[in-house]
Amino acid sequence: MKQILLITDGCSNVGMNPVTAAAHAYAEGITVNVVGVLDQGDLGESGATEINEIAKAGGGLSRLVHTKELARTVQMMTRKTVMHTIQSAVHKELKHVLGDGSLEALPPDKRGEVVRVMDELGESAPLRVALLIDASASMKSKLQAVEEAIKDLMLSLQSRQGDSELCVFHFPGGRSGEDSALDLGWTRSLKDIPSLFSRLQMQGTTPTGPALMEVIDFYRKDDYGRGKNDETDGRRSGRVG
Amino acid sequence: MMKRMDEEVDGSVKLQLAAGTVLHGKWHGGRYEIERLLGEGANGQVYLVRHGSRHYALKIGADAADLQSEINVLRAIYGRTRSGSESFLVQVDDFTHASGRDYCFYMMQYIQGRILTDYLHREGSDWYALIGLNLLRQLGELHEEGWVFGDLKLENVLIASYGRVHLIDYGGVTAMGKSVRQFTELYDRGYWSAGSRRADPSYDLFSLAVLLIQAAEGAKLKGLAQERRRSVDALLALVAESMLMRPFKLWFQQALKGEFESAQEAASAWSAQHRSRSSFQRQRSSMRWLGGAFVASAIAAATAAIWYIQL
Numbered sequence: 168m169k170q171i172l173l174i175t176d177g178c179s180n181v182g183m184n185p186v187t188a189a190a191h192a193y194a195e196g197i198t199v200n201v202v203g204v205l206d207q208g209d210l211g212e213s214g215a216t217e218i219n220e221i222a223k224a225g226g227g228l229s230r231l232v233h234t235k236e237l238a239r240t241v242q243m244m245t246r247k248t249v250m251h252t253i254q255s256a257v258h259k260e261l262k263h264v265l266g267d268g269s270l271e272a273l274p275p276d277k278r279g280e281v282v283r284v285m286d287e288l289g290e291s292a293p294l295r296v297a298l299l300i301d302a303s304a305s306m307k308s309k310l311q312a313v314e315e316a317i318k319d320l321m322l323s324l325q326s327r328q329g330d331s332e333l334c335v336f337h338f339p340g341g342r343s344g345e346d347s348a349l350d351l352g353w354t355r356s357l358k359d360i361p362s363l364f365s366r367l368q369m370q371g372t373t374p375t376g377p378a379l380m381e382v383i384d385f386y387r388k389d390d391y392g393r394g395k396n397d398e399t400d401g402r403r404s405g406r407v408g
Numbered sequence: 409m410m411k412r413m414d415e416e417v418d419g420s421v422k423l424q425l426a427a428g429t430v431l432h433g434k435w436h437g438g439r440y441e442i443e444r445l446l447g448e449g450a451n452g453q454v455y456l457v458r459h460g461s462r463h464y465a466l467k468i469g470a471d472a473a474d475l476q477s478e479i480n481v482l483r484a485i486y487g488r489t490r491s492g493s494e495s496f497l498v499q500v501d502d503f504t505h506a507s508g509r510d511y512c513f514y515m516m517q518y519i520q521g522r523i524l525t526d527y528l529h530r531e532g533s534d535w536y537a538l539i540g541l542n543l544l545r546q547l548g549e550l551h552e553e554g555w556v557f558g559d560l561k562l563e564n565v566l567i568a569s570y571g572r573v574h575l576i577d578y579g580g581v582t583a584m585g586k587s588v589r590q591f592t593e594l595y596d597r598g599y600w601s602a603g604s605r606r607a608d609p610s611y612d613l614f615s616l617a618v619l620l621i622q623a624a625e626g627a628k629l630k631g632l633a634q635e636r637r638r639s640v641d642a643l644l645a646l647v648a649e650s651m652l653m654r655p656f657k658l659w660f661q662q663a664l665k666g667e668f669e670s671a672q673e674a675a676s677a678w679s680a681q682h683r684s685r686s687s688f689q690r691q692r693s694s695m696r697w698l699g700g701a702f703v704a705s706a707i708a709a710a711t712a713a714i715w716y717i718q719l
Binding site: 238239250254269271274275278279281282283285286290319323326327328 | 472480483500502587599604
């Protein structure tokens with residue numbers, strides 16, 4: 168299972184439409200979740216709409232939260248998305264058997280066994296989460312909370328039975344104008360996470376779409392490196408784990 | 409602007425059932441009359457219902473898979489252990505709401521009680537030690553069956569008469585060794601940087617320690633939890649300051665640092681520390697008796713002296 172979690176506080180303003188980029192991710196078997204962080208005021212109508220649309224196109228969830236709720240939200244969204252991915256794979260299988268993909272169509276007695284299998288897969292299927300952090304100037308006061316949320320997520324991931332990895336990008340990238348930069352490669356343990364954003368130069372623009380495309384690319388290259396045998400795309404194969 | 413997580417799942421509005429609404433079971437055909445909302449958990453609402461001539465608690469899930477997985481846990485626990493008594497889980501079914509959507513629900517025994525802080529407020533803090541012990545025993549039984557409660561918190565524990573305890577929301581119950589399914593930050597070992605979120609007996613014991621601190625020093629705990637540098641040491645400092653908790657200082661230290669192997673071990677340590685406090689109090693009161701005896705004999709002596717002078 169592959170996820171991208173975008174944490175931002177405003178509208179994209181450079182390059183490709185992020186909604187299109189999220190749809191690309193979904194087509195590659197990557198679910199995109201979006202958290203909008205706000206401390207004072209709100210993101211404005213267009214910011215809220217964009218967040219919602221990105222998540223819809225990426226097959227994921229979107230939330231608007233205060234920084235103090237960030238860690239809990241990130242953890243819950245990741246968990247929910249794992250279960251949704253498993254459920255949609257299982258529903259697809261059920262469709263073959265029943266002609267109706269919904270769990271509710273099964274009598275309560277039979278439902279129990281299906282859900283037991285889903286729970287088991289949700290706990291044991293391999294999971295990768297790429298975090299994409301908006302590092303535009305307005306995010307400066309929120310980065311400490313973001314870093315805590317990342318560490319908290321790692322703590323939850325490493326408590327799973329299945330192989331769980333996390334990586335971190337921020338955008339825009341460095342001074343030379345890249346759309347994004349990798350802060351932390353695939354990591355399995357909390358103790359391997361250094362201080363992430365202490366030396367970060369905050370930039371003005373918000374190239375959300377191009378940054379999303381770079382993360383998709385990173386996944387693609389990574390999958391190529393890992394070979395096809397541990398492919399875990401539940402949506403296309405109908406098989407998870 | 410801010411939306412609660414559970415409202416947003418597939419865009420559905422939160423279910424609200426008025427008193428007097430009658431639900432009809434889709435698969436088993438029972439009739440359930442709603443009396444009032446008892447509470448809301450992370451994955452559903454619990455109503456007091458009348459079914460036949462009796463009252464029950466009925467939990468309605470927002471998500472079929474979530475609720476079913478809770479039902480699986482209840483079946484696994486109560487199917488094996490408490491076969492002699494009437495089953496806790498009474499019925500599982502679906503109903504069709506007026507909106508056309510199907511909801512699943514399960515019906516369980518209705519347990520009456522108070523939350524811990526209310527109980528202690530009304531009945532007195534004398535009950536603190538016994539309730540602590542009863543909770544340890546309950547957790548111990550669950551652990552022996554291979555489960556960890558997970559989301560232990562004020563709202564999920566009901567205290568009935570004579571300090572009897574009931575754990576009431578099974579949404580967080582997790583098989584040993586898996587990642588805890590549902591938790592609340594304040595009581596979460598990870599939130600206090602005191603360990604993982606993998607289900608083991610000491611996960612519940614940590615949450616229980618926080619719950620017992622909350623029962624004694626709720627306001628101070630709330631303050632501590634909001635600090636960025638929250639730590640187990642800060643919790644222990646709170647324990648040491650409190651008259652109610654001080655006798656159990658060592659117990660809190662072991663529970664918060666994950667030093668107990670099992671709930672049974674934690675229960676023995678809890679009783680032992682409670683007894684040593686009681687014997688200490690007995691000693692003090694017997695000292696008072698001795699003191700009283702001394703005063704009495706002094707009065708007797710003085711009276712004798714007066715007699716002597718009068719003679």
